[in-house]
Amino acid sequence: MRILAAEDNRTNQLVFGKMVKDFDIELRFAANGLEAVEEWRRFQPDLIFMDISMPEMDGREATRTIRLYEQxxxxxxxxxxLTAHAMxxxxxxxxxxxxxxxxxxxLRKASIAERVLAHQPEDARPVLPEGLEL
Structure with a gap:
């Protein structure tokens, strides 16, 4: 399974990477919305985790751009x-x-795993190793 995580904060990238390190996935990061759109084109992920507050192009605009291309x-x-502001x-x-x-x-590892499992392609290897504790 291919996952793209768009996150501008390096620490948050490291934390996200540690949360999914035991998952059998191919993970790529984008540091802003522009990179997210370009990486989506190249990588063709099965799932995107998109930070909302990013420089250059925020997550909303990046999502709108991806949706236009998808049409x-x-x-x-x-x-x-992914948002820190749930107002x-x-x-x-x-x-x-x-x-x-x-x-x-x-973020919580169990919440990430739930999203990943919900969108795992049928032809992908199992994402979570047997017996993995969340």
Whole structure:
């Protein structure tokens, strides 16, 4: 399974990487929304975790851009927003951008695993090793 994580904060990238280190996935990072769109084109991930607050292009705009390109291709990758700001009204603007789900920070390994398992392609190797404790 191929996963793209768009996250501008290096520490958050390290934390995310540690949370999924036992998963059998191919993980790539993008440091901003522009990189996320470019990496989506090259990598064709099965799932995207998209930070909402990023420089250059935020997660909402990156998601809207990906959704526009997908309309031309007839595809749709699941996008899970990552946000530290779960204020009233935030979820509406996040979903309006084309995001499918969102997780609030600080992230929990079990929540990430739940999203990954929900979107694991049928032809992919099992993502979680047997007996992995979440």
């Amino acid at each position: 031309e291709k007839g595809t749709r990758v699941p996008i899970c927003a 009233d009204g935030d979820s509406e603007s996040i979903f309006a951008a084309g995001v499918d789900f969102y997780l609030t920070k600080p």
